[in-house]
Amino acid sequence: MGNNWVAFKGLLETLGAQVIVPPRITKRTIDLGVKYSPEFVCFPFKVNIGNFIEALEAGADTLVMVGGTGGTCRFGFYNIVQKRILDDLGYKFDMIVFRDDNFWEILFKKFRKIGEDSSISKIIKAFRVLWWKAKVISEIEDLVRFNRAYEKRIGEADRVLEKALMMLDEQKKVKEIKEVRSEIKNLFKHIPKDLKKKPLRIGIIGEVYVRSEPYVNLDIEKELGKMGVLVDQKMSVYKWLKVILRIDLERAWTARRARPYLKVNAGAEDQQSIGHTIKYAKAGTDGVIMLYPFSCMPENIARGILPNVSRRYKIPILTFSLDEQTGKTGMITRLEAFVDLLNRKRRR
Amino acid sequence: MATKIGIPRVLLYYKFFSFWKVFFEELRLEVVPSDETNREILKDSVNISVDEVCVPVKLIYGHTLNLRDKVDFLFIPRVISTEKRFTNCPKLLGLPDMVKESIDHLPTIIDTTIDYNRESLYKSMFKLGLRFTKNPFKINRAFEQAKRSSENHKGMEKTKLLNNNQQEGIKIAVLGHPYNIYDRFINGDLLQRLKRLNINVVTMDMVSKKILNRSIDSISRWIYWNYEREIYNSFYYFIKKVDGVINVISFSCGPDSLVGELLLRDAKRYEFPFLQLVIDEHTSETGIVTRLEAFVDMIKRKHKQRK
Ligand code: SF4
Numbered sequence: 121m122g123n124n125w126v127a128f129k130g131l132l133e134t135l136g137a138q139v140i141v142p143p144r145i146t147k148r149t150i151d152l153g154v155k156y157s158p159e160f161v162c163f164p165f166k167v168n169i170g171n172f173i174e175a176l177e178a179g180a181d182t183l184v185m186v187g188g189t190g191g192t193c194r195f196g197f198y199n200i201v202q203k204r205i206l207d208d209l210g211y212k213f214d215m216i217v218f219r220d221d222n223f224w225e226i227l228f229k230k231f232r233k234i235g236e237d238s239s240i241s242k243i244i245k246a247f248r249v250l251w252w253k254a255k256v257i258s259e260i261e262d263l264v265r266f267n268r269a270y271e272k273r274i275g276e277a278d279r280v281l282e283k284a285l286m287m288l289d290e291q292k293k294v295k296e297i298k299e300v301r302s303e304i305k306n307l308f309k310h311i312p313k314d315l316k317k318k319p320l321r322i323g324i325i326g327e328v329y330v331r332s333e334p335y336v337n338l339d340i341e342k343e344l345g346k347m348g349v350l351v352d353q354k355m356s357v358y359k360w361l362k363v364i365l366r367i368d369l370e371r372a373w374t375a376r377r378a379r380p381y382l383k384v385n386a387g388a389e390d391q392q393s394i395g396h397t398i399k400y401a402k403a404g405t406d407g408v409i410m411l412y413p414f415s416c417m418p419e420n421i422a423r424g425i426l427p428n429v430s431r432r433y434k435i436p437i438l439t440f441s442l443d444e445q446t447g448k449t450g451m452i453t454r455l456e457a458f459v460d461l462l463n464r465k466r467r468r
Numbered sequence: 469m470a471t472k473i474g475i476p477r478v479l480l481y482y483k484f485f486s487f488w489k490v491f492f493e494e495l496r497l498e499v500v501p502s503d504e505t506n507r508e509i510l511k512d513s514v515n516i517s518v519d520e521v522c523v524p525v526k527l528i529y530g531h532t533l534n535l536r537d538k539v540d541f542l543f544i545p546r547v548i549s550t551e552k553r554f555t556n557c558p559k560l561l562g563l564p565d566m567v568k569e570s571i572d573h574l575p576t577i578i579d580t581t582i583d584y585n586r587e588s589l590y591k592s593m594f595k596l597g598l599r600f601t602k603n604p605f606k607i608n609r610a611f612e613q614a615k616r617s618s619e620n621h622k623g624m625e626k627t628k629l630l631n632n633n634q635q636e637g638i639k640i641a642v643l644g645h646p647y648n649i650y651d652r653f654i655n656g657d658l659l660q661r662l663k664r665l666n667i668n669v670v671t672m673d674m675v676s677k678k679i680l681n682r683s684i685d686s687i688s689r690w691i692y693w694n695y696e697r698e699i700y701n702s703f704y705y706f707i708k709k710v711d712g713v714i715n716v717i718s719f720s721c722g723p724d725s726l727v728g729e730l731l732l733r734d735a736k737r738y739e740f741p742f743l744q745l746v747i748d749e750h751t752s753e754t755g756i757v758t759r760l761e762a763f764v765d766m767i768k769r770k771h772k773q774r775k
């Protein structure tokens with residue numbers, strides 16, 4: 121999940137588990153995933169499989185997955201088929217699946233097994249570390265987006281990003297995380313910026329995984345940054361934690377906005393995509409880019425409805441349906457055309 | 469002139485039409501189904517719809533156009549679930565909205581929500597009935613009649629298929645969503661073709677509800693899509709009773725891309741003849757025929773070897 125490995129590693133390490141961060145996604149990861157996955161399953165499934173295989177190769181013996189009975193789309197059923205595929209490949213491993221009905225049980229029984237000493241206070245501590253690291257990461261990501269659009273020398277913000285993640289990864293205690301947080305903010309403050317610029321503003325909507333995994337979305341945010349666009353994106357693991365704990369009020373509001381166009385939440389982010397588009401339009405954002413995995417069910421519902429929303433609210437939308445065949449050159453061409461269009465629209 | 473209500477011949481039409489038809493007719497409405505899928509309907513559908521959704525969902529657009537100027541109301545229910553604790557594919561949940569936002573000048577759309585997890589079918593249908601009559605007894609009777617007729621209908625379908633079958637010969641089970649199996653245009657007239665090859669065909673309609681809905685193993689327990697669980701369960705029901713299974717699935721179908729993969733792997737494990745037919749708007753009849761013939765030949769060879 122993009123930069124968020126830092127947060128999850130923090131969680132598991134505090135629990136005393138030895139963490140094998142799945143090696144960064146590479147072409148090999150994708151190739152492995154595609155090779156062993158059903159042909160037209162959605163892309164995140166395939167990348168997951170690639171990740172799992174590489175983690176198992178590196179010696180992992182426990183895989184963690186989220187599943188469930190609450191949803192309607194494919195994600196809740198991923199774990200069953202993934203386990204089957206990996207079993208058939210002959211790997212020996214234990215898969216921990218978080219479901220809505222066994223959350224606490226797993227937390228207190230299974231995770232205790234993982235760590236050598238896992239008292240309740242330790243588990244609580246681990247979750248505080250996760251919470252804070254996720255929070256700081258989401259702040260860092262927003263800072264990077266801002267700085268990319270205004271920086272004088274292209275690439276500066278990304279250099280600071282790398283450094284900031286390293287700094288965050290080293291911290292083990294909530295207190296240290298808070299300290300390092302202000303240091304990081306300072307680093308970003310010192311990037312030379314041209315604040316007189318009036319960059320185009322583009323909001324990104326769509327499916328969560330492809331939005332937050334740069335390798336999979338071909339680093340679209342960075343590319344837009346290079347074109348001097350200020351990107352906004354309302355998704356991060358921090359936000360997800362809030363959703364899971366049901367303390368994210370914004371989500372319900374966004375869904376309400378979408379309701380005249382899509383009455384129920386059919387699954388995942390469909391209502392959010394529509395609601396955010398309306399919100400962006402009202403906030404005067406120049407355009408919206410929608411990212412989703414090829415054949416994603418909820419987002420295709422949203423996509424069937426969005427053209428009408430786009431017309432009514434006069435906000436241009438560009439969609440990318442991503443899978444292993446999406447090419448970067450094609451994407452950049454389309455992005456440039458879109459940015460041109462928005463620039464022209466603004467001048468008028 | 470009676471008020472006309474149109475029902476697009478897509479998706480759950482193939483499961484619930486006889487129920488809906490009697491219900492509306494008892495309320496003195498004239499029920500108009502759209503034409504069977506044809507070239508024109510398919511063309512319209514492909515033009516309007518997002519290009520990467522499954523064919524059955526695409527077809528809703530063409531069938532809606534087919535009815536648009538003929539009826540006063542259009543019945544496109546939002547069927548969230550037809551079994552407690554289960555759910556349908558997300559695309560069925562968003563169906564009425566997708567139609568409304570894509571086609572202009574539509575007649576009034578009736579998008580009754582049917583969700584057994586929330587309220588009983590009776591309650592949903594009762595609310596729907598109130599739109600057309602104020603007489604609760606009439607709605608009540610319509611509901612009872614509709615229920616009876618749909619049960620009769622199921623029985624008839626079953627005997628029809630069974631009568632066609634001879635005792636001898638190869639038996640193949642065709643599994644998949646009813647809208648893929650019974651829409652002749654979209655699957656290259658699969659059932660007829662099998663019959664012409666002298667195959668005895670059985671489908672999920674012949675399996676009792678009890679078998680379809682039980683949890684047969686640790687996997688079927690977690691299949692939360694109602695119809696996919698039925699497919700999975702009937703696969704295991706048939707595996708001991710037939711010579712081969714054909715699994716018809718739509719290209720880019722979400723649930724089937726996963727459950728179908730499990731079936732594929734299981735069939736391989738047991739070395740059971742299994743053919744997965746993936747259909748989309750480009751599926752050619754010749755393609756289907758070739759694959760069918762090869763499959764049937766394979767089963768025949770296997771038979772001979774056994775003898
Ligand atoms: S949201 Fe889309 S991509 Fe994610 S699991 Fe569901 S169908 Fe697949």
Ligand code: SF4
Pocket residue numbers: 522523524525557558559560645718720721722723724
């Ligand atoms: S279950 Fe599959 S075929 Fe049916 S509507 Fe959903 S995606 Fe399409």
